[in-house]
Amino acid sequence: xxxxxxxxxxxxxxxxxxxxxxxxxxxxxxxxxxxxxxxxxxxxxxxxxxxxxxxxxxxxxxxxxxxxxxxxxxxxxxxxxxxxxxxxxxxxxxxxxxxxxxxxxxxxxxxxxxxxxxxxxxxxxxxxxxxxxxxxxxxxxxxxxxxxxxxxxxxxxxxxxxxxxxxxxxxxxxxxxxxxxxxxxxxxxxxxxxxxxxxxxxxxxxxxxxxxxxxxxxxxxxxxxxxxxxxxxxxxxxxxxxxxxxxxxxxxxxxxxxxxxxxxxxxxxxxxxxxxxxxxxxxxxxxxxxxxxxxxxxxxxxxxxxxxxxxxxxxxxxxxxxxxxxxxxxxxxxxxxxxxxxxxxxxxxxxxxxxxxxxxxxxxxxxxxxxxxxxxxxxxxxxxxxxxxxxxxxxxxxxxxxxxxxxxxxxxxxxxxxxxxxxxxxxxxxxxxxxxxxxxxxxxxxxxxxxxxxxxxxxxxxxxxxxxxxxxxxxxxxxxxxxxxxxxxxxxxxxxxxxxxxxxxxxxxxxxxxxxxxxxxxxxxxxxxxxxxxx
Numbered sequence: 001x002x003x004x005x006x007x008x009x010x011x012x013x014x015x016x017x018x019x020x021x022x023x024x025x026x027x028x029x030x031x032x033x034x035x036x037x038x039x040x041x042x043x044x045x046x047x048x049x050x051x052x053x054x055x056x057x058x059x060x061x062x063x064x065x066x067x068x069x070x071x072x073x074x075x076x077x078x079x080x081x082x083x084x085x086x087x088x089x090x091x092x093x094x095x096x097x098x099x100x101x102x103x104x105x106x107x108x109x110x111x112x113x114x115x116x117x118x119x120x121x122x123x124x125x126x127x128x129x130x131x132x133x134x135x136x137x138x139x140x141x142x143x144x145x146x147x148x149x150x151x152x153x154x155x156x157x158x159x160x161x162x163x164x165x166x167x168x169x170x171x172x173x174x175x176x177x178x179x180x181x182x183x184x185x186x187x188x189x190x191x192x193x194x195x196x197x198x199x200x201x202x203x204x205x206x207x208x209x210x211x212x213x214x215x216x217x218x219x220x221x222x223x224x225x226x227x228x229x230x231x232x233x234x235x236x237x238x239x240x241x242x243x244x245x246x247x248x249x250x251x252x253x254x255x256x257x258x259x260x261x262x263x264x265x266x267x268x269x270x271x272x273x274x275x276x277x278x279x280x281x282x283x284x285x286x287x288x289x290x291x292x293x294x295x296x297x298x299x300x301x302x303x304x305x306x307x308x309x310x311x312x313x314x315x316x317x318x319x320x321x322x323x324x325x326x327x328x329x330x331x332x333x334x335x336x337x338x339x340x341x342x343x344x345x346x347x348x349x350x351x352x353x354x355x356x357x358x359x360x361x362x363x364x365x366x367x368x369x370x371x372x373x374x375x376x377x378x379x380x381x382x383x384x385x386x387x388x389x390x391x392x393x394x395x396x397x398x399x400x401x402x403x404x405x406x407x408x409x410x411x412x413x414x415x416x417x418x419x420x421x422x423x424x425x426x427x428x429x430x431x432x433x434x435x436x437x438x439x440x441x442x443x444x445x446x447x448x449x450x451x452x453x454x455x456x457x458x459x460x461x462x463x464x465x466x467x468x469x470x471x472x473x474x475x476x477x478x479x480x481x482x483x484x485x486x487x488x489x490x491x492x493x494x495x496x497x498x499x500x501x502x503x504x505x506x507x508x509x510x511x512x513x514x515x516x517x518x519x520x521x522x523x524x525x526x527x528x529x530x531x532x533x534x535x
Contacts, residue, residue: 111163153204156211186403339445344381455495460508
């Protein structure tokens with residue numbers, strides 16, 4: 001954890017925050033330099049950033065590695081809102097700068113905007129308004145549809161998606177939802193029918209998207225998936241640009257397969273031009289999901305309080321890159337935080353079925369520590385492959401909202417051959433997955449068990465997880481495939497149940513492994529499965 005300043009903290013605000021938020025800093029004894037609009041002037045910002053302990057921003061300010069290199073005094077960046085895509089979080093982390101956001105301040109506002117767009121699509125309100133104000137009276141042209149009894153497909157039923165579902169149920173729509181993390185119990189609680197994506201595409205009269213943009217969700221509504229939708233479907237996206245293939249959507253609109261689309265977000269923003277612009281059945285708004293006075297005020301006040309707490313006392317709330325622990329606990333807990341997150345991230349990358357529960361068992365000395373941050377780190381790792389914006393504070397809340405049961409078990413007795421062991425089990429609908437790890441004297445986390453098989457492997461940025469049969473020839477064939485592809489092995493760890501039985505290899509590589517090389521590995525007779533994993 002960065003050492004807090006002993007002098008009076010100083011905060012720079014480069015985007016529009018309310019007067020009340022600015023006053024919070026001043027009331028708590030923090031010097032404030034309020035320069036809204038400065039974030040758009042990269043050179044001017046870089047010239048003065050070294051004077052400040054804190055930087056409070058909205059989406060207009062871009063915090064790059066280059067800017068952070070000049071921010072020699074900076075300790076915390078506060079984003080008034082949820083998205084941190086304008087902040088180089090890894091660079092901030094490497095420099096010991098805490099990055100905070102306000103993950104839940106915009107939920108209601110964004111959900112209400114989605115509902116507003118659904119109404120606008122159903123009754124062609126923007127086009128009817130333009131026609132009427134142009135002096136026309138085209139009453140028969142704008143034939144709308146009723147929402148009552150229609151089926152709304154909600155893709156992503158987290159905090160925002162659940163609010164949309166609640167409002168839609170009140171409007172007498174039937175709501176079906178696709179979300180890998182939504183349990184049947186949680187679906188029943190909020191009144192939606194849980195379905196798989198293909199079923200949702202085929203049944204929904206209206207589809208609304210509420211998922212983050214990740215490698216798995218990019219072009220979620222692709223040409224192929226749009227073809228699976230029922231004719232006359234209407235599409236709403238208030239989440240992230242890139243979830244919809246804009247060119248494919250335009251073609252589906254032109255053909256009449258998609259009756260209409262309403263988008264608040266686009267692949268390229270600001271969206272000066274776009275393939276969807278000009279289509280008579282498309283409604284576009286300029287990323288207004290969070291644009292209400294209430295939401296802007298809420299997130300501004302929240303970030304001011306969070307930043308002030310951190311600069312004055314070291315308390316961390318809603319941090320993207322650090323758990324909520326005190327300065328005194330940080331040195332002892334930090335390596336175990338890294339272990340828990342990496343173990344969780346490993347299991348999360350292997351799990352594609354809906355998750356019912358996550359169990360973290362602490363054995364030995366680690367069981368006597370403050371494990372709250374460790375559990376949050378583990379849950380964060382498990383959820384991050386799907387929900388990239390999850391952080392160590394919001395992860396338990398997100399898991400609870402999806403009905404995922406988090407169990408924490410402490411055993412302060414002996415932990416086999418190790419002083420401390422952390423064991424994580426992800427209980428998914430298809431099967432449980434588990435792994436265990438420890439921290440050695442060098443402070444580096446290691447995997448010591450996977451699927452009940454003992455192994456000793458350090459973590460690396462790029463790794464391959466291989467399940468294989470313990471038979472002669474595997475290691476040679478595996479190395480040959482990677483060698484011929486020009487991929488260098490960094491570390492190679494193996495474990496097995498018994499001679500000739502099931503085995504596991506956990507391998508660090510120095511470069512990305514292409515899909516073609518992965519197929520070549522899978523073709524090795526001894527290999528049962530290979531998965532690339534990132535840390």
